[in-house]
Amino acid sequence: MDCFDEMNGMDGALREAYRDVEAWLENETPESLSRKRNEADAIFRRLGITFVVYGDGGSAERLIPFDVLPRILTGSEWDIIDRGCVQRATALNRFLEDIYHDGEIVKAGHIPDDLVYQNPLYLPEVHGVALPFGVHSHISGIDVVRTGREEFYVLEDNLRTPSGVSYMMEGRNVMMRLFPDLFSKMRVRPVEQYSEILLQNLRAVAPHGTHDPTIVIMTPGRFNSAYFEHVFLAEQMGVTLVEGRDLFVEEGSVFMRTTAGPKKVDVIYRRIDDEFMDPLAFRADSALGVPGILSVVREGRVTLANALGNGVADDKGIYPYVPEMIRFYLGEEPILQNVPTWKLRDEDDLAYALDNLSELVVKEVRGSGGYGMLVGPTSTKEEQEAYRMRILADPSNFIAQPTLALSTCPTFVDTGVAPRHVDLRPFVLAGEKVSLVPGAFTRVALREGSLVVNSSQGGGTKDTWVIG
Amino acid sequence: MDHMLSRSAEDLYWMSRYVERAENTARFLDVSYRMSLLPNDRDDETLHWGPAIAIGPNPEQFYESYGEATPENVMYYMALDPENPSSIYSSMCSARENARAQRTMITTEMWEGLNYVWIEMRDLNREKINEMGLRSFFDWIKERSHLFRGVTFGTMLRDEAYQFVRLGGFIERADSTARLLDVKYHVLLPSAEAVGGAQDYYQWGAILKCTSAFTSYQKIYRGELTPARIAEMLILRDDVARSLRMCMIAVTDTLDILAPDRNLECKRIAGRIHADLQYATIDDVFEQGLHEFLEDFVVRNARIGSQLQTDFLMSPVVEPA
Numbered sequence: 001m002d003c004f005d006e007m008n009g010m011d012g013a014l015r016e017a018y019r020d021v022e023a024w025l026e027n028e029t030p031e032s033l034s035r036k037r038n039e040a041d042a043i044f045r046r047l048g049i050t051f052v053v054y055g056d057g058g059s060a061e062r063l064i065p066f067d068v069l070p071r072i073l074t075g076s077e078w079d080i081i082d083r084g085c086v087q088r089a090t091a092l093n094r095f096l097e098d099i100y101h102d103g104e105i106v107k108a109g110h111i112p113d114d115l116v117y118q119n120p121l122y123l124p125e126v127h128g129v130a131l132p133f134g135v136h137s138h139i140s141g142i143d144v145v146r147t148g149r150e151e152f153y154v155l156e157d158n159l160r161t162p163s164g165v166s167y168m169m170e171g172r173n174v175m176m177r178l179f180p181d182l183f184s185k186m187r188v189r190p191v192e193q194y195s196e197i198l199l200q201n202l203r204a205v206a207p208h209g210t211h212d213p214t215i216v217i218m219t220p221g222r223f224n225s226a227y228f229e230h231v232f233l234a235e236q237m238g239v240t241l242v243e244g245r246d247l248f249v250e251e252g253s254v255f256m257r258t259t260a261g262p263k264k265v266d267v268i269y270r271r272i273d274d275e276f277m278d279p280l281a282f283r284a285d286s287a288l289g290v291p292g293i294l295s296v297v298r299e300g301r302v303t304l305a306n307a308l309g310n311g312v313a314d315d316k317g318i319y320p321y322v323p324e325m326i327r328f329y330l331g332e333e334p335i336l337q338n339v340p341t342w343k344l345r346d347e348d349d350l351a352y353a354l355d356n357l358s359e360l361v362v363k364e365v366r367g368s369g370g371y372g373m374l375v376g377p378t379s380t381k382e383e384q385e386a387y388r389m390r391i392l393a394d395p396s397n398f399i400a401q402p403t404l405a406l407s408t409c410p411t412f413v414d415t416g417v418a419p420r421h422v423d424l425r426p427f428v429l430a431g432e433k434v435s436l437v438p439g440a441f442t443r444v445a446l447r448e449g450s451l452v453v454n455s456s457q458g459g460g461t462k463d464t465w466v467i468g
Numbered sequence: 469m470d471h472m473l474s475r476s477a478e479d480l481y482w483m484s485r486y487v488e489r490a491e492n493t494a495r496f497l498d499v500s501y502r503m504s505l506l507p508n509d510r511d512d513e514t515l516h517w518g519p520a521i522a523i524g525p526n527p528e529q530f531y532e533s534y535g536e537a538t539p540e541n542v543m544y545y546m547a548l549d550p551e552n553p554s555s556i557y558s559s560m561c562s563a564r565e566n567a568r569a570q571r572t573m574i575t576t577e578m579w580e581g582l583n584y585v586w587i588e589m590r591d592l593n594r595e596k597i598n599e600m601g602l603r604s605f606f607d608w609i610k611e612r613s614h615l616f617r618g619v620t621f622g623t624m625l626r627d628e629a630y631q632f633v634r635l636g637g638f639i640e641r642a643d644s645t646a647r648l649l650d651v652k653y654h655v656l657l658p659s660a661e662a663v664g665g666a667q668d669y670y671q672w673g674a675i676l677k678c679t680s681a682f683t684s685y686q687k688i689y690r691g692e693l694t695p696a697r698i699a700e701m702l703i704l705r706d707d708v709a710r711s712l713r714m715c716m717i718a719v720t721d722t723l724d725i726l727a728p729d730r731n732l733e734c735k736r737i738a739g740r741i742h743a744d745l746q747y748a749t750i751d752d753v754f755e756q757g758l759h760e761f762l763e764d765f766v767v768r769n770a771r772i773g774s775q776l777q778t779d780f781l782m783s784p785v786v787e788p789a
Contacts, residue, residue, distance in 0.1 A: 046583060046587075047576070047580065048571070048579065048583050089568055101569055165740075221569075222568050226569075227568075228586070234572040235571065235572045240472070240476075241571075241572045242473060243475070246473050255475060257472060257474045257781055258471040258472055258781070259471050259473075259474055259477050259780040259781060260471035261781065263471065387511065401783070461639075
């Protein structure tokens with residue numbers, strides 16, 4: 001498959017942004033790169049930047065493979081992504097605010113109402129709750145892929161508890177340590193301000209009338225796969241990292257247990273899924289949540305970031321309608337395109353998908369992490385047939401997309417420096433304003449030809465540089 | 469002072485207890501090892517290793533899995549056995565787990581130090597320890613513990629978290645000094661009403677060395693080693709780093725910083741132990757019986773620990789395995 005290479009474009013001609021990197025690479029050998037990679041690994045391991053893999057017989061702490069070759073975006077490329085992501089996150093927030101209030105977009109007939117209101121991720125429990133600035137998704141991870149010089153597509157939106165930002169920031173730290181010379185030549189835009197902007201936003205969305213709000217990050221605990229990131233963010237922002245058992249509800253407020261007694265909490269940046277947040281309202285067997293917190297949320301006496309009930313907006317069944325949201329709420333044309341998507345709940349789309357399985361990517365509407373999807377061109381006939389049966393059993397549970405020629409980026413692998421497919425996850429921060437820092441979490445599929453970049457499926461990461 | 473999560477306080481307290489415990493276990497094994505190097509008239513080599521097991525929380529478990537207290541068995545059990553909750557290995561793992569749970573409360577250097585020990589220890593086994601030599605292994609553990617303490621002192625914000633780290637360290641140290649003295653005294657005394665002869669000198673010297681107090685002893689007493697003076701030094705002196713009294717001074721000071729205006733039960737218990745040590749003479753101690761005195765101390769010291777749980781809202785005491 002012909003695809004765009006971040007360094008060499010379509011035609012193999014070196015792109016200007018990579019000039020310094022190429023010059024540097026020419027002086028490196030597989031041995032020296034290997035040494036740098038080991039150094040990077042040692043730093044990650046020493047800092048404990050690991051993620052937890054769940055498998056047979058418990059869990060293990062692993063490093064996500066870090067590739068020492070950066071992925072570079074020019075200022076004008078970044079500008080497209082930046083404006084596109086701000087636009088998209090703004091529309092998605094408006095959408096969430098709308099469907100938890102009057103549902104204008106549904107009434108206007110732009111989105112089928114069953115997709116919204118019968119969606120299991122729609123939480124009637126938070127209908128009508130007033131949120132500061134109407135922000136539901138304070139932190140959004142927008143997964144972007146590239147197929148050409150200025151062709152960027154949004155693959156999916158992550159509006160619940162998107163992770164990966166610690167890799168964006170620690171990856172940068174490691175790179176600056178390993179390659180100071182490159183940084184002094186290349187004027188890479190900094191990303192460190194991320195935590196400061198996030199903290200400002202979290203303060204801004206505190207319940208009305210709160211003076212000097214107490215902000216906490218809530219983690220499921222140290223056995224969670226993203227625990228390192230929770231720690232990292234708490235440290236960067238200087239806020240307390242709590243678990244559900246540290247919090248309790250009393251007299252309409254949320255408190256944490258401290259050495260000097262209860263202390264009121266105003267804003268909770270929670271990294272726990274909706275269903276585990278309140279055992280009284282959702283999953284009764286959840287030991288991670290805080291009994292009764294939903295009632296405090298409903299009264300507007302504590303702000304959750306992200307808000308409850310966001311899943312309905314990043315559901316793959318809703319995804320095809322995001323361009324429509326942008327037009328409806330903002331009166332603008334989408335800056336970043338959606339990947340063309342066949343909704344298999346529609347008969348015509350279903351027929352088309354079943355006829356073309358070997359060329360499409362088929363995903364479960366509610367799947368994530370790269371699990372349970374079919375990548376047509378790289379699958380066997382047997383896999384396709386088995387998947388066909390699954391689709392037929394419940395077509396509305398699936399969408400199909402063309403197999404995109406994801407861009408590649410030079411990556412240091414066993415055979416030397418070779419192109420590997422990458423994607424891009426910038427993080428959009430919403431408070432009083434919506435913004436992002438010039439950087440992102442770049443994931444790379446380390447296996448030759450593979451299009452699956454998820455870390456749970458053997459993907460690695462790269463530092464992402466925005467220059468100029 | 470900003471108040472912290474009770475759970476964090478508890479984790480930090482245990483983190484430093486575990487590091488201190490690992491260090492003290494290394495010290496203890498070190499002294500047993502040194503004593504066992506001597507020709508012995510009681511040529512039962514389990515003599516010096518049995519006590520190393522007896523000092524631990526669960527001697528039965530040892531004899532069940534290992535049978536005999538041979539030097540080899542005891543060493544392995546106390547140093548590396550993951551099944552032994554108080555082995556050096558387990559202590560360091562627990563310390564690292566608590567640190568990991570409280571990454572935000574400690575400095576990067578503190579975390580890196582403990583994480584590094586954990587990474588190194590995962591690769592150790594009997595053969596490797598034999599290769600590096602026991603003494604080197606003990607020294608390494610002690611060094612890492614010193615480093616941890618130094619990094620804590622040198623990098624940590626003097627907030628509540630720091631005080632809980634200190635507290636855990638001193639309570640654990642008091643416990644282990646008392647146990648060490650108790651057990652060794654038992655072993656040595658039958659053969660030495662008065663210390664005399666090269667062998668006794670060597671053995672009492674080993675106790676002092678294992679508590680890093682040998683040169684201090686020479687400075688203070690400038691003379692022969694006597695059991696009473698050694699006991700006095702490790703129990704009552706207010707200028708000996710690992711003495712019970714020194715630990716209690718640190719504990720009472722720390723509690724005053726943590727809760728200056730609160731009339732807490734833990735402060736009362738600690739203050740009283742401190743006063744007893746301050747006004748006792750070594751003759752009083754021997755009159756009560758050294759063993760009885762030390763045993764009583766260990767119980768009272770543990771009571772401070774459990775009272776902390778109540779006074780600072782921490783969860784009920786269950787010492788994690």
